[in-house]
Amino acid sequence: MQILKDIYLLKKSIDKLKELQFSSSLLGIFLNPLYIARANLYKNIKKIAPFVEGKILDVGCGQKPYKKLFTNVKEYIGIDVEVSGHDHSNSEVDLYYNGKDIPFKDEEFDSVLTNQVLEHVFEADDFLNEINRVLKKGGLLLITFPFVWDEHEQPYDFARYTSFGIKYLLEKTNFEIVDHIKSVNSIALIYQLLNLYFYKIIMKKKSILRFLFCLFLSVPNNIIGTILSVVLPKNNDLYLDNIIVARKK
Numbered sequence: 006m007q008i009l010k011d012i013y014l015l016k017k018s019i020d021k022l023k024e025l026q027f028s029s030s031l032l033g034i035f036l037n038p039l040y041i042a043r044a045n046l047y048k049n050i051k052k053i054a055p056f057v058e059g060k061i062l063d064v065g066c067g068q069k070p071y072k073k074l075f076t077n078v079k080e081y082i083g084i085d086v087e088v089s090g091h092d093h094s095n096s097e098v099d100l101y102y103n104g105k106d107i108p109f110k111d112e113e114f115d116s117v118l119t120n121q122v123l124e125h126v127f128e129a130d131d132f133l134n135e136i137n138r139v140l141k142k143g144g145l146l147l148i149t150f151p152f153v154w155d156e157h158e159q160p161y162d163f164a165r166y167t168s169f170g171i172k173y174l175l176e177k178t179n180f181e182i183v184d185h186i187k188s189v190n191s192i193a194l195i196y197q198l199l200n201l202y203f204y205k206i207i208m209k210k211k212s213i214l215r216f217l218f219c220l221f222l223s224v225p226n227n228i229i230g231t232i233l234s235v236v237l238p239k240n241n242d243l244y245l246d247n248i249i250v251a252r253k254k
Contacts, residue, residue, distance in 0.1 A: 027070035034231065038204040038223040041197035041230050042245050045188045046149060049248045050074060050120075053147060053184070056250075059115025062139060064107070065122035069097045078116070084108070089125070089161055105131065112141045121246075123150040125161045133178035137253055146180060146251045152187075153194065153245055155201055171247060180251040190244035192237050196230025197245065 026037060029044040029051075037043060054074035061075060066083025075081060083097060086104040102108050105128075117136050126132045136146060150171075156162045166174065168185060175182060189197065200223045207219045 027068075034227040035224055036220065037227075038200045038219050039197070040223075040227045041189060041193050041200070041234075042154075045193075046246055046248070047071070049186050049188050050147070050149070053248070053250055057116045057118075057145060057147060060113070061116040061118060062107075062109070062114045064117060064119040064136065065125070066096070066098060067093075068095050071118070071120065072097075075118075089158060105135070107135045107139050109139045111138055112144075113139050114144060115141055116145045116147065118147045120147075120149045121151065123148060123166070124164050125158060127163045129164065129174060130178060133174065133180070137179050140253045142253055144253045145183075146253070147249070148251065149188075149246055149248045151246050153198070153243065155205060166247070168247070171249065175249070175251050179254050181254055182249060182251050184250040186248040187241055187244040188246040188248055189234075190239045190241050191234035193230035193234035194243060194245055196226040196233075200226050 026033075026039070027043050027047055029047040033040040033044060050071050051074050054071070055077055057075055058077045058079075060080040061078045061082070063069060063072070063081065063083040064085075066085050069081075069083050072081055072083075082099050084100045084102050084107070085093070085096060085098045087093070087101045100108065104126075117140055119136070123129060123132070140146065150166065152165060152167070154165075168187070172182060203222045204219055207215050207222075
């Protein structure tokens with residue numbers, strides 16, 4: 006019986022750590038080397054989520070880290086590709102697809118979410134046209150993607166888009182931008198990139214000791230970056246992530 010209890014507690018601890026990977030909880034400062042990027046992404050998506058309603062499709066859903074924020078949706082469906090730069094051991098995918106043809110009929114969804122996916126799509130026009138096809142007229146697209154970040158999920162990392170480039174691309178595929186948030190447009194960006202530098206080097210080989218050493222280096226940067234981001238001015242030309250709400254014309 007004690008063994009079962011220990012297993013249960015261990016599972017709860019692991020689940021909590023997974024949740025902290027994407028949340029804005031202050032505990033993440035001490036447990037997540039990517040805290041600054043992830044916490045700000047979470048906060049900004051949380052602001053937008055209440056305005057998303059109806060039937061939603063999450064394209065490239067992975068673990069569905071933001072599903073619980075979309076409290077006003079009636080149905081939440083997640084699709085992903087089987088072969089990518091990350092494994093799907095923790096994923097919550099409802100349906101795998103070929104990465105090109107979204108397996109749903111025209112105008113089936115009220116909203117589409119695609120989070121940190123666009124940089125992994127080589128034919129971005131085709132991808133956005135498919136999203137447009139399955140969206141109802143006037144439907145919302147919530148799309149996030151990095152601007153300043155390392156190459157990741159190699160070899161499936163193909164592009165970075167400026168605010169001008171994404172505006173052109175969205176208008177070309179029959180979307181209009183409703184809102185554009187530039188996440189971590191402060192000095193905190195520098196501290197996050199420093200943590201990312203340590204993380205990518207130290208965690209090339211995964212172990213508990215390596216992770217603890219990574220945290221030892223990361224926690225001061227998380228704290229300093231978070232504090233200075235409140236004190237020092239913003240810079241909209243240098244930021245980590247794009248968070249865009251677009252509407253199908």
